[in-house]
Amino acid sequence: MKYSALIHSDIQKKWIEKFDSIKDQFKEKAEYNDVHSRFPYENIEWLVKEGYTLLTLPKAYGGEGATVEDMVILQTYLGAIDGATALSIGWHLSVVGQLYEQQMWEQDMLDQFAKEIKEGALVNRAISEADTGSPTRGGRPATYAVEQDGEIVVDGVKTFTSMSKGLTHFVVSAYDQALEKVGYYLITKDMPGVEIADNWNMIGMRATESHDLVLNNVRIPKENFVEIRGEGGKKPNGWILHIPSVYLGIAQAARDYAIDFAKSYSPNSIDGTIGEITTVQQNIGKMESLLLSARHFLWSTAAMYNHTSEPQQLWNETSASKVLVMNQGLEVIDLAMRIVGAKSLEMERPLQRYYRDMRAGIHNPPMEDMAYTNIAKSVQGLF
Structure with missing residues (x-):
């Protein structure tokens, strides 16, 4: 790829050099991972270890502070090496970038989550469902959230949860019956009731292991109710x-x-x-x-x-x-x-x-x- 005339920031140059050093190893695993529908654990582990998961976290929070342009160029380069690895880690980069650019959570939650990202956390939104189709169409999720005994109980099934087995955190959409609104809830993989269905069997992007996320009456702290859909107006992302x-x-x-x-x-x-x-x-x-x-x-x-x-x-x-x-x-x-x-x-x-x-x-x-x-x-x- 002859991108040299279009590569201009230090972040871009640094990461392209890193990708060049590892691309042969990533490519070697791609065929096996695709055939066996196996998540590219080693690739993601390398990206976490090297700090790529901090790419879109602002510098004020201890990240690299990459721009959308930096991310686009680097993800294009990584996608040419291994598409499943790039798409998987891209969801994390995108969620983190939007959260902090638009300050979508309360400040205390943003501060705490930044610490977890620096410790290796991987996040994706879990918003698709079998009965609602694409979330961009605005359907009301069947997953529900209800307050009980000072906590919030979330129950439902989410589809197309890319990087499911590698994620530590899920931002889950659910219908709040009391508010009559769709909210977003931060759930971690180690909470009781969180399961991965292990049912990803597609002809494309097989290695993303985008299994169903099954939430069996998962109890979370009230502060993990982090967003309300549509609050603050719709913005380009x-x-x-x-x-x-x-x-x-x-x-x-x-x-x-x-x-x-x-x-x-x-x-x-x-x-x-x-x-x-x-x-x-x-x-x-x-x-x-x-x-x-x-x-x-x-x-x-x-x-x-x-x-x-x-x-x-x-x-x-x-x-x-x-x-x-x-x-x-x-x-x-x-x-x-x-x-x-x-x-x-x-x-x-x-x-x-x-x-x-x-x-x-x-x-x-x-x-x-x-x-x-x-x-x-x-x-x-x-x-």
Whole structure:
């Protein structure tokens, strides 16, 4: 990946050097983890040990204070090395970045949680449910919370809990029957009643182990009721750009593999390599153009988010980034597979994994129809 002209901050340079030192080990494990639907424990352990989980924690709390732009660039790079590792750790980076940028919790909770992050805590939001569909559609969760004997009892099942077995903390959405509102509750893995269902069996992003989180009347302190949905108004969340970043990286990896193949594969039916054939060159040109377009759109959106005093003006860019990257990324992988030909379907080659993982990204938020609807409402002044 030749990003050198676009890499400019010390944080970016430092972590790309670190990733370069470990990328071969990460790539070696990727095939096994995918085939066996096994979480990349060693990769995540390395990232925690090296301090990557502190990336988006502000400096005032003892973190690195990375910007959305830093995160997007680094997650793109990590996604090209191992998509499942990047997507898993990206949820943690995104949650932490948004929490502290928007000061979403009471100060005491933010201070305490920062200490736990520095001690190795890993967090993700658990908000999807089988009966509600995508949380971006605003359905009321069946998971409920009720106050009993000075504590809060949370009961329900959450789906698509990425990094489930590696998480120490879950920010769980539940319907508060007394308030008649949806709240968010901080739950730790060691609380009685917390279980992981071990039922993740998908064709894509298999190694994220996004099992169901089962909450069996989990009792938590009242102070762990940390948020109310919609309180304080809806704001653009630049940290959610970690999602298209990972898939942009996967598309980059597919491109890199196809280029290397085209430059080296020389069947005896032709002189030279297939990279000299006009049709292959046309596909390479299309692939590269799509990738350039997606990268510049996503990275410029992240840069604008950092430098604007009114992030609400970036609703359309943040919504469009994921849709554009996913659609163009899928086309990039399709072209890469056409270049490699039938060999791209061999299980020993990574292209088929890139394709399956990329398909999974369609179902990450925001959903395409919701993104287009929000963009349409924005340009018509209907919000």
